[in-house]
Amino acid sequence: MKTIQKAFVLFLFTSLSAIAQQKITLEEIWGGAFRTQGMTELAALKNTNQYTVLNFDKESKTMQIDLYDFATLNKVYALVDSKDFKLLTGIDSYTFSKDEKKILIANNSDQIFRHSFVANYFIYDITAQTLVKLADYKVQEPNFSPDGTKISYAFENNMYLYDIATKKHTRITKDGKKNAVINGVTDWVYEEEFAFVKAYDWNLNSDKIAFIRFDETDVPEFSMNVYGQELYPVTERFKYPKAGEKNSLVSLHIYDVKTGETKKVNLDQYSDFYIARMKWTNEGNTLSAQVLNRHQDNLDLLFVDGNSGATKVVLNEKEKAYVDVTDNLTFLKDNSFIWTSEKDGFNHIYHYSKEGKLKSQITKGLWEVTNYYGFDEKAGTIYYQSVENGSINRDVYSIKLNGSGKTRLTSSTGTNVATFSPNFQYFINSYSSAKNAPKYTLNESKTGKTIKTIVSNEVLETKLASYNLPSKEFFELTTEKGNKLNAWMIKPKDFDANKKYPVFMYQYSGPGSQQVNNDWNASDDYWFMMLAQQGYIVACVDGRGTGFKGADFKKCTQKELGKLEVEDQIDAAKVFGTYAYVDKSRIGIFGWSYGGFMASNCIFQGADVFKTAIAVAPVTSWRYYDSVYTERYMQTPQENASGYDNNSPITHVSKLKGNFLLIHGTADDNVHVQNTMKMIEALVQANKQFDWAIYPDKNHGIYGGKTRLQLYTKMTNFIKEKL
Known part of the structure; x- marks a missing residue:
């Protein structure tokens, strides 16, 4: 009997060792082996x-x-x-x-x-x-009229109307032309930075269409080669307003479906402005438009008369830094409206009368509303998502229109996202955390009680159990200067506090962003766990300027992008270097896009702290990036030259001491490869040795075919060789 027990124990030990040794591979990560069900x-x-x-x-x-x-x-x-x-x-x-x-x-x-x-x-x-x-x-962005008889759409920069019964197409605008005039859909910079494409809207009566016209004529043109498969590359040209350059001239128009006439709304009181949002209210002849000045620190909510075109300012938002534009504006039956604002220092929900008079601030507290789901008119209840249960978490709440009766509807700590039924009786909750794979459940809306599980990822969780993966540990890191920053760390599963480990830091750091959040793994998380399996500690710190901790924390980097954020990453690395189990001579950093801007600055300005850095698709000077994003935080280069240049990685290339890998795609329409080329030249002229990789015809995401696998193999090998 004892012999059998010994044999069983030996078998069990051997089996557990085999489990512990099962390694993640890049082929699995980028082959979809860990894809979730949804x-x-x-x-x-x-x-x-x-x-x-x-x-x-x-x-x-x-x-x-x-x-x-x-x-x-x-x-x-x-x-x-x-x-x-x-x-x-x-x-x-x-x-x-x-x-x-x-x-x-x-x-x-x-x-x-x-x-x-x-x-x-x-x-x-x-x-x-x-x-x-x-x-x-x-075609682009087709949409039914509210009465269901017609469909509007955009084609080759013009607006069209299709009658479903007669199958007749009517051309609404005639001046649309590539790289000149766009009607009803947005230009490049609006799409990227204001995050919408359909720049038109039907009124409830189905007799008017409001649309935005973009005159791109004077916007500077950007060109890039597309290499393709032909003998000669093709040059792709599109309008791209860089910081301080001319934007599209925007105008607001109302098309009358019955008469076929189009009227221009008089916005002559504004100059060099954006129409950041536009939608009809519940009064069929009243249009709303959000007009933002170029500095984006003053926003007017306008009501426009659909017949006369007369405008009035219903609400004004002013900020010292910038006003965030959202999709939360919701008109109730009486045309009063829901609005979200950071005016008390945190993003909260407000209720205004149709005249723009404040009726009540519905949510209050030192936490942020992160999503507005809707208003149940019958019950007088608002549903929303917030970070009240910790800035790295998301929960679903209900509250009465007068601010009473707040109820937390989700009980599991992590990230909860709701989709409500039309009568608000139920909601489907998507829940995940760093430890729990996504699960979709049906919940009752009054109490949040779970009725039934719809989709779970138990199969994936069982599969991952065989890998015995390391976990993400969340904590608050305090720098030597006293800044308290959210962080996570992934340690090797066989972590030994008596050993010394290299640290590989990941961050993004852009304004209002968040990487330290309690949700399920993305592809990079599996990569980080793979690195942990190979003996690295991976860490992430959200420095000042990131989101969901109030307006002051988020907006303190105003006019100095890359100053406090870089300081925080360097200071965080110094804190890690004091840990007994960290080899402070082997700290690396990685980032993509804004994170690439940061990784570059860190290896240059923190040359005595960071041994290795990888920068993918980085901005290397905000002078090369688009007007809407950049000027929101930096104003123009003409107004703030030192803010642009003092914090540009290009300015600091001569300080490079460690190992630097620079990566970009040639077809990146967002962060142009020009950024990388400019920094390469600066590094060459500073006589600095570095590694770099260029991906032909790949955009900002650098993917397609085996591209991601090859890219992450390159980065993994670089880390193993240089950190």
Whole structure:
């Protein structure tokens, strides 16, 4: 018996050792081995207590828009199945008409920039089960009129109207021209920095369309070579306003569907301004527009009369630094409205009358509202997401319109994201944490009680158990200067406090960003765990300027991007260097985009602290980046030359002592490869040795085919050789 027990113990020990030794590979990370299950294109309907999900059938290789019941989670039926229509080779995305009797389906999409694309669109009539192609050409941003009789869309920089009954196309604008005039969709910088593409909106009566016109004529043009497969490269040209350069001249127009006339809204009281948001209110003839000055520290919410075009300022927001633009503006039945603002130092929800008079501040506290979900008119209840349970976490709450009766609806610490049923009786909660893979549950909205699990990732969690992965430890790091910063650390699973480990730091650090957040693994997290398996400690610190800890913490970097953030990363590295188990001579840092800007500055300005740095697609001077983003935090180079130049990595290349790897894609329309080329030249002229890699025809994400695998193999090898 004892012999059998010994054999069993030996077997168990051997098995556990095998488990402990199972290693993550880059091929697994970038081959999708750790992909989670979710609910693709989850959309709550507005007229029935149901929701839809886009599903893919692997056997038939077809796609379905499936309808489910909120109360039971049972599938009602497939609204659309691509196998039933030869024309429908796939479903990329879909939107419903207001009465939810018709669906606009996109397929064969071609990406333009980060958010924009053109696609073939089809109109599906749910009752008649008929599919009609919208146009013989690919269009942008089609949208049903509220009465469901027409569809508006953009094509080749012009606005069009399609009558569903007659199948007639009417051209609304005629002056659209590439790199000159755009109607109804945004230019590059609006799309990237104000995060919207559809620059038009229908009023509730379906008789007017408001749209923004962009005159790009005087905006400087950027060009980049696309190498492709041909003998000669093709030059791609597009309008890109860099900091301090001319922006598009924007104007607001209202098209009358009945008369075919277009009127321009008089905004002559403004100069050099942005129309950051625009939408019709619940009064069919009143349009709202958010006009922002170029410094972005003054925002006017305008109400525009749809007939006369007369405007009045309903609400004004002023900030010493900048005003954040959101999509939270919501009009209630009486045309009073919900608004979010940082005016008391933290982002909170406010209720204003339709005249713009403050009725109440609904949420209050030293924490931030991070998402506004909606208002249940019947119950007088607002639903929102916030960081009240810690700035690295997200929870769902309800509160009465008068600010009473606040209830936390989610109980698990981590990241909770809600999708509410149309009558607000239920919500689907997506929950994850650094320890728990995403789980989708049906919850009751009054108390938050979980009714049923819809999707879990137990299979993935079981699979990952065999890797015996290290965990993310969250903590607050205090620098020598007394700055308290959120941080996490991943240590090797066989960590020994008596040993000395190299530290590899990761950060992004951009204004309002967050990398120290309690949610499930992204691809980089698996990479960091792989590095931990190979004997590295990986750490991340959110320095000053990052988000969700109040406006003062976020906006303290104003006019000096790269000063306090770099100071905090260097100071954090010094703190790590005091840990008994850290080899302070082997500290590295990595970042992408803004993080690449930071990693570059850290290896130069912190030359005695950092041994190694990797900078991917970095901004190397804010003079080379776009106007909207850069000037929001820096004003213009003409006004703030020292802020731009003193904190540019290019200024500090002569200080380089350690190992530096610089990476960029040549087709990066966002952070142009010009940034890297300028710094390469500065490094060469400073006679500094460094490593670099250029990826032909790859954009800011540097992906496609084996690209990510090759890139991360290169970075891994560099770390192993140089740190």
